[in-house]
Amino acid sequence: MSAGTTTATAAARAPALATERPASALLEVRGLAAQYGPTMVLHGIDFAVGVGGITTILGANGAGKTTLLRAVCNMIKTSGEVRLAGERIDSLATEAIVRRGVGHVPDGRGTFTHLTVEENLRLGAHTRKDRGEIGADCERMYAHFPRLKERRRQQAGTLSGGEQQMLAVSRALMLRPRLLLLDEPSFGLAPLIVQQLFEILKAINETERIGMLLVEQNAAMALAIADQAYLLETGRVVMSGSASEIRSDEQIRRSYLGY
């Protein structure tokens, strides 16, 4: 019963939030729907990422989390409104959205396996005009992830899963994005590495004010760094609120997040 009330209050809060801070939202999504062929995967979703904020989307396998990220950068057929800093981006091509500062760490990492680590990083900066600063940014990534520096001349396909995940995050950061989309960055990583990765993400978020949309199955880690959280179930938002509220709600944790 108490879980039910929370749902109701959360639902009531969501629109209030949206009207409260429309101008300050970095990413604002309304009525986002997506389908693969005839199968609807997302049924009209509303959410937002604040400027310099971290929003996390939680949910089980098959809830539509990956699809949601793909829909935001128009990799699949979608309908609904997506605004980046107020500007409609839902009809733009994926590469045009990237050029507006949306970095993406995709499902399955998407590294260029036949290219070297350094080439992968340089590709991340492909759209940037300030060619002179790219070398320095590579060094910054190596400072975050020293393992990558050791392997800079190696083909990315020869890296371990964890190292490839670090590479995928670094490559997305090389864009100097305004918004970073992260699809399960903890996937396949040892707990200690997950901890490190999330600390680095939080640090980057705080120092560089990069907004993040974080899709995760590891709810505990995601809620620890996020400020907003949405719970997705079979393509619908069933609950939303501030991360701290959701984290502290025993009922939600037990029934939805399973930890």
Next chain:
Amino acid sequence: MQQLLHQVLSGLATGGIYASVALALVMIYQATHLVNFAQGEMAMFATYLAWALIQSGVPYWGAFAITVVSAFVLGVAIERVIVRPVENSPILALVIVFIALLVIFNSLAGWIFTYTIKPFPSPFPAEPLFGNRYLSSHELGSMAITLVVLLLLFVFFRFTPLGLAMRAAAQNPVSSRLVGIRVGWMLALGWGLAAAIGSVAGMMVAPTVFLEPNMMGGILLYAFAGALLGGIDSPGGAVLGGFIVGVLENVVGVYVGSELKLTLALVVIVAVLVIKPSGLFGKVQVVRV
């Protein structure tokens, strides 16, 4: 022994031509996973353009440059206008488009320039260079030009951001879009470059085989054998394969019989497909251009 040396050296000269065409095939193969059967006819058509320019009084190197640029533009246009709309069609549809392109260019050349065999000038002197007894100056010159082209391509793909983006787009289009690469344009650029390389090969081989609409038929076959031998998905391997096929062809021609030259190409193709379908360097991705 001297004869063998002579045959090996002039084999390297023709091998350079096969290597260039093989490289053009590989570039398009990497992006589309199909062999562009029209590659040879595109080169032939470009060579006719060079011939027409030279006939109308343009100096050789001027005609050379105009031809390479036009071939590049033509390659880009073919990708954008003809290949792009059928990009996601079943493989058979694409194969038919490539064969149609082959037939179209062949008949177009025959229609415009007639099927009579024409001599094509060589930019190099008739006397052998440096007084050597092994290679004609055209063989030496075309080998040098081929090597320059290959070197330029290597530098372009290895060391420039655009070359890197083109390699990325061919390997992984989805991730390429996610870093903001305009994948469609990269593929078109690949077609343009392949056509430009082919046009150089056409102009270098035309003085030897003479200019006629079917002049690239055999060469495409040798190039295909070279590409397969080296590994159809390995640019460096394809170049090496082209050189090997060139040498083999020449040596077989002299010691076994020139009737069997073209058969050799087919034997190589069948042997590679049966024994090692990935070619010499197909799987090991360390050789890059």
